[in-house]
Amino acid sequence: MTAGARRARVLLLTSGPLDRRNGADTELATAVAEAVADVDFTWFARWPRRRGQRPVARGRPVPLPVPDVLPQGLKRLQTAAAGVVLARRVDLVHVVLAIDDAFPLFSRLWPPLLRGTPVLHTVPGVHDPRLPRRSRPLGQTVALSSATARELSAAGFGHVLVVPPVVRLDRWPYMPRPSGPTPRVLVVGHHGPHGGAEEAVRAAGVAARAGARFRLTLALRPRPGHHVRAYGASVLALAEREGLRDVEVLGYVPDMRELVASADVLLFVPRVLGVKSDVPLTVLEALSTGRPVIVGDHPQFAALGDTVLRAPVGDARRTGHLLRQLLDRPHWWQVLSEQGRATVEERFGPERFAARYTGLYRELLDR
Known part of the structure; x- marks a missing residue:
């Protein structure tokens, strides 16, 4: 997948550093990075770095100091501000964010700062059904279920696609029932x-x-x-x-x-x-x-x-x-x-998931 004569560059933007791996958005973004080949991903990583395997094998982590004591709203603001800088250096921004209390303001203030960089927004979930009507779409929107896709479309998000989440079948093999005396x-x-x-x-x-x-x-x-x-x-x-x-x-x-x-x-x-x-x-x-x-x-x-x-x-x-x-x-x-x-x-297997997101990336990069 290319942008001109080079590999396409994609910024994966979640609510915080991707390597914290303790939320639906970071888990889903990591799955996307593992599934889509021939793309150079950029994502935020915790600073100072902690020991352990990188969440994404390919691409470039950008250190982002986010103190644990910082309120959640300020963490989101810091990530969004840093994302604006990186978004101007990539071909596509893939935002993986739930629609929570902070999203309506983010959806109005952040997109105009990107200077035309295309955006794909995957919505892991919706905190309150009233929030989408107070928000604006960031770009092409993707939901994980048909129910949420209908909810977002009715709120003015246009044609919302559905791409179910993925399970790494090799990491979650079928196991026989435990044989202990007490279930x-x-x-x-x-x-x-x-x-x-x-x-x-x-x-x-x-x-x-x-x-x-x-x-x-x-x-x-x-x-x-x-x-x-x-x-x-x-x-x-x-x-x-x-x-x-x-x-x-x-x-x-x-x-x-x-x-x-x-x-x-x-x-x-x-x-x-x-x-x-x-x-x-x-x-x-x-x-x-x-x-x-x-x-x-x-x-x-x-x-x-x-x-x-x-x-x-x-x-x-x-x-x-x-x-x-x-x-x-x-x-x-x-x-x-x-x-x-x-x-x-x-x-929910990886092949279907990879095919859907690879096709979406190609479509948005070719526009």
């Missing part, structure tokens, strides 16, 4: 109200009172403004009131592979998806590993079809009974396990 139910979500933890604990209480026996593990990412230790204690207190005894709260887990492989079932039941990816990677990674998943029935999950079990959002009783039935029926567990892996291979 493990893994919960993923966020600290704070409506992040999925309280909903999952109440559902687990329903399943336990109906006779299911399991260990409950919660892997919860922190959110700004929430006291992690205090919230973890409140989740454990709720579990005790629900009659659950074998419960652990892990907090953020940098590498989920071993934890997912040790689980029998994944629960993802937040009331509000927020800025989390439309189709969270943890859900797809669990399906790829062969772990059945129970989700709240958000419209963004329509692409998963019958691969996952759905319960009405916030319905602990229905979720709990689905969990009990799944743990008690090994044949049903096996059918869902195999079906989940097959769906990820068909709809």
Whole structure:
């Protein structure tokens, strides 16, 4: 892929340094960089640099000092200002940003500073359905689900394309069901109200009172403004009131592979998806590993079809009974396990993802 007589230069812009790898935007941007060949990528990296493998093997990292104590809004402003400088030196800017509270102002102030550099904007998620109507499109917009694409189109973003996220199948191989005496139910979500933890604990209480026996593990990412230790204690207190005894709260887990492989079932039941990816990677990674998943029935999950079990959002009783039935029926567990892996291979594999973004890059660079 070229711009004139040289390889095209593309700036990958996320909400912060790409090598922090703790959000849907950085995970998705890294996947794009791994998938699209024949492009010279530029991205921001933390400074001072930390030990470890670079998130993108090809291209050029640009150090960006972002102190951890800096408020999130100022971090975004710093990244945007530095992005303006780099955007004038590349052929295409690929912005991977959720539409959060800071996006409406960013969408109005930032594009005029680019002096005509084309922009591709991938939207991992939308924090609040009112925000797109207060925002402007940065360029060609891409959503991860048809539900969000329709929402953005209705808000004035034009024709929004859909490119589902990708799972590295080699990193998430199919694994047999754990053979331990007590099944493990893994919960993923966020600290704070409506992040999925309280909903999952109440559902687990329903399943336990109906006779299911399991260990409950919660892997919860922190959110700004929430006291992690205090919230973890409140989740454990709720579990005790629900009659659950074998419960652990892990907090953020940098590498989920071993934890997912040790689980029998994944629960993802937040009331509000927020800025989390439309189709969270943890859900797809669990399906790829062969772990059945129970989700709240958000419209963004329509692409998963019958691969996952759905319960009405916030319905602990229905979720709990689905969990009990799944743990008690090994044949049903096996059918869902195999079906989940097959769906990820068909709809969320790397070849399809790479083809879609390679075509988008070529189209925008040829204009």
